[in-house]
Amino acid sequence: MDYKAKxxxxxxxxxxxxxxxxxxxxxxxxxxxxxxxxxxYGLVFDAGSTHTALYIYRWPADKENGTGIVSQVxxxxxxxxxxxSYADNPAEAGASLKPCLDKAMKIIPAEQQRDTPxxxxxTAGMRLLREQNSTKAEQVFAEVxxxxxxxxxxxxxxxxxxxxxxxxxxxxxxxxxxxxxVKYSFAEKWEHPRDTEVLGALDxxxxxxxxxxxxxxxxxDNSTSTFFRLxxxxxxxxxxxxxxxxxxxxxxxxLADLHKGNSSSQEISxxxxxxxxxxNVTMSALYNSPCVRAPxxxxxxxxxxxIGTGDPAACSTAIRKLFNFTCGxxxxxxxxxxxxxxxxxxxxxxxGFYYTFHFLNLTSQQSFSDxxxxxxxxxxxxWAEVTxxxxxxxxxxxxxxxxxxxxxxxxxxxxxxD
Ligand SMILES: Nc1ncnc2c1ncn2[C@@H]1O[C@H](COP(=O)(O)OP(=O)(O)O)[C@@H](O)[C@H]1O
Numbered sequence: 001m002d003y004k005a006k007x008x009x010x011x012x013x014x015x016x017x018x019x020x021x022x023x024x025x026x027x028x029x030x031x032x033x034x035x036x037x038x039x040x041y042g043l044v045f046d047a048g049s050t051h052t053a054l055y056i057y058r059w060p061a062d063k064e065n066g067t068g069i070v071s072q073v074x075x076x077x078x079x080x081x082x083x084x085s086y087a088d089n090p091a092e093a094g095a096s097l098k099p100c101l102d103k104a105m106k107i108i109p110a111e112q113q114r115d116t117p118x119x120x121x122x123t124a125g126m127r128l129l130r131e132q133n134s135t136k137a138e139q140v141f142a143e144v145x146x147x148x149x150x151x152x153x154x155x156x157x158x159x160x161x162x163x164x165x166x167x168x169x170x171x172x173x174x175x176x177x178x179x180x181x182v183k184y185s186f187a188e189k190w191e192h193p194r195d196t197e198v199l200g201a202l203d204x205x206x207x208x209x210x211x212x213x214x215x216x217x218x219x220x221d222n223s224t225s226t227f228f229r230l231x232x233x234x235x236x237x238x239x240x241x242x243x244x245x246x247x248x249x250x251x252x253x254x255l256a257d258l259h260k261g262n263s264s265s266q267e268i269s270x271x272x273x274x275x276x277x278x279x280n281v282t283m284s285a286l287y288n289s290p291c292v293r294a295p296x297x298x299x300x301x302x303x304x305x306x307i308g309t310g311d312p313a314a315c316s317t318a319i320r321k322l323f324n325f326t327c328g329x330x331x332x333x334x335x336x337x338x339x340x341x342x343x344x345x346x347x348x349x350x351x352g353f354y355y356t357f358h359f360l361n362l363t364s365q366q367s368f369s370d371x372x373x374x375x376x377x378x379x380x381x382x383w384a385e386v387t388x389x390x391x392x393x394x395x396x397x398x399x400x401x402x403x404x405x406x407x408x409x410x411x412x413x414x415x416x417x418d
Contacts, residue, residue, distance in 0.1 A: 041073070041108045043118040043153060045097065047144070049125025049207035049246060052078040054100035056107055069182070069190060074107055076100035082206075083140050084125035090139040094147030101151050113152045120144055120158035123166055124207030124243055130160060131290045163241025167210035168226045171201040171237060174348045182231040192233055197345050204352030205246040207291075211334060212239040215341035220331075224339060238341055240334060244291035245322075247352045253322050255281070256292040259304060263295060266304055272315035273308025276383030280305055312379040 042057040056074040078096045080086075086093035108116055122141075130137040141158050148155050161169070175181045175198050183193040200213030215238045219225035228235045244253060258268050270277075284300035286292065327333035334340035349357075357363050360374050 041112055041116045042070075043104055043108075043116055045078075045100075045118075045120035045144075045148075045158075047083045047120055047122035047126065047158075049082045049084060049123060049128075049205060049248065051080075051082055052096065052100075054078065054097070054104060056104050074103070076103045082125045083122060083144060084129040084137075086140055086143075087129055087133065087136040090136070090143040093140045094143035097144060097147050101148065104153075105151065114154060116153045118148060118151075118153040118155045120148065121165075122158070122160045124163070124205055124241070124246060124249075126160045127163070127243060128207055128249070128290055163208060163210065163243065164224075164226055164239050166205075166208070167201070167203065167212040167239035167241050168228065168237060170203040170210055170350070171198075171212035171239065172228065172230065174201050174350060175199060178348070181233070190231070192231055198235070200343065200345055200347040202347050202349040202353060204349070206248040206352070207246040208241045208243045208249075209245045209352075210239065210241045211340070212237055213344060213347065214238075216344045217341050219341060221339040240338055240340065242334070242336070242338070244289075249289060249291040250322060252286065252289055253291055254318060255306065256286060257321060258318060259286065260295070266302070268304055268306045269309050270306050271309050271311035271313075271318060273306065273310065274381055274383040274386050275308055275310035277308030277310075277386075278305060308383060310380070310382060312376060315379070 038061050039058055040061045042059070044055045044057065046053045046055065054076045055072055056076075057070045058073050059068045059070045076099070078100050080092070080096045083093040083096070086096070105113065126137060126140070129140070137160075145155070145158050148158070172181070178199060179193060180196045180198045181192070182190050183196075185191045198214055201210070203210040203212075214235060219236070219238050224238055224240050226237050226239050228237070244250065254272065255268065255270070258270060262268070280303050282300065283294075283298065283302045283304065286304065287294035287298065323335045324337065325335055326337065328337060332340055332342055354363065357371075360378060362371050362374055366374075
C-alpha cells in the first residue's frame with residue numbers, strides 16, 4: 001500500500017478535491033445506465049472555505065455495478081476566496097465562478113454540454129455563514145445558482161454538504177484513488193480487490209476537520225454512522241466533522257483565547273508565531289466567526305497587535321487548551337466528548353495535512369520521530385528565517401502536531417511505517 005499511497009499523494013495534492021469524485025459517483029443518475037455507451041462529462045464545484053475550484057470529470061456512460069468509474073479531465077481554481085467570503089457582496093460570488101465555467105465550455109463538446117450534470121457542493125465555510133446569518137447564506141447560494149444557470153449545462157443544484165457527507169465523500173475518494181474499492185484487473189475488468197483493507201480518512205480543512213473510518217465494532221451513535229454500497233460492496237463507516245477545527249478557524253480560536261487571557265492589553269503575545277513577527281488585527285476581524293465568542297463589550301474598530309514569541313512548548317500548551325480530551329464513562333471519544341469507536345487500520349491524511357507535510361518535505365512516509373524533529377526545528381526558526389510565503393504553513397504545523405499527537409495517543413496509524 002505504501003507505494004500506492006505515495007503515488008496517489010501527488011494526485012491528491014494536484015486535485016485537492018477529495019469529496020468531489022465521491023459526489024459525482026454518488027449522484028450519477030440511474031437513467032444514465034440506459035444511455036448508449038459513450039463518454040459523459042460532469043462538472044463539480046468544490047466551494048471550500050478558502051477557495052472554490054471547478055473539476056471537470058469524464059466517464060464511460062455504461063457503468064460498473066451501479067457506480068461510475070470517473071477520471072478528472074481538468075481542474076480550475078476560481079479567482080478570489082471561498083464563496084462564504086462574499087456574504088456582503090453575493091453577486092461577486094456568482095461572478096467568481098464564470099472564468100472556470102468558460103473554461104469548461106471550451107473543453108466539453110457543445111453537443112454534450114446540455115447533458116453535463118453540474119453540481120456545487122459547499123463545505124464548512126458556508127455551514128458557518130448559515131449559522132451566523134442564514135439570509136446571507138441563501139443570497140450567496142442564489143447568486144452562484146444564477147451564475148451557473150446561465151450556462152447550457154444540466155445544473156442539478158447547489159448545496160451545503162453536511163459534515164457527515166464531507167467526511168464520507170473524502171473517505172470514498174481516497175479509497176477510490178488508492179484502488180481499495182475497485183481495481184482494473186488483468187482480466188481487463190473492474191473488480192473488487194481481494195485482501196485489500198480500506199484506509200481511514202483524516203481531512204484537515206480550513207473551517208472543519210473530518211475523521212472517517214471503518215470501525216471494528218458497531219457504531220454506538222447513529223449520528224456518526226453512515227452506510228454506502230459501492231461497486232457491489234457494502235461499507236459501514238464512522239464519520240465525524242469537527243466544525244471550527246479546520247486550520248483557519250482553529251487559529252482564530254487560538255488567537256481569541258490568547259487575547260482573552262490578557263484582554264486589557266492591546267498586544268497579544270503569540271507563542272506560535274516566530275520571534276520577530278508582528279501583525280495588526282482588528283477586533284471585528286478576530287471575532288467575525290461563530291467559532292469565537294466576542295467579548296461582552298465589543299469594540300470592533302480596536303486594533304490589536306500580535307507579537308510572535310516563538311515558544312514551541314507554550315504554543316503546544318495553548319493549542320491543547322482548544323481540545324477537551326475528557327470522555328464520558330464507558331465511552332471512547334475523539335475530542336470535545338464526541339463519540340468515536342477505537343480507531344482501526346491505516347489512515348490517509350490529506351488536504352491541510354498534505355500541504356503542511358509537503359512544505360516540510362515530509363510526504364515520503366517519514367517516521368513519526370523524523371516528523372516531530374522536523375517540526376521542532378522549523379518551530380524554532382525566527383521570523384527572519386521564515387519568509388512570508390512560509391508563514392501560513394508555519395501557523396498550521398502546530399495544529400498538525402496536535403492532531404498527530406492526539407492520533408498517536410489513541411493508537412491511530414497515520415501511514416507511519418514505524
Ligand atoms: N495550495 C495550497 N497550499 C497550501 N494550503 C492550501 C492550499 N489550498 C488549500 N490550502 C489549505 O487547505 C485547507 C483546506 O481548504 P478548503 O478546501 O478551502 O477548506 P474546507 O475544507 O474547510 O472547505 C485550508 O486551510 C487552506 O488554507
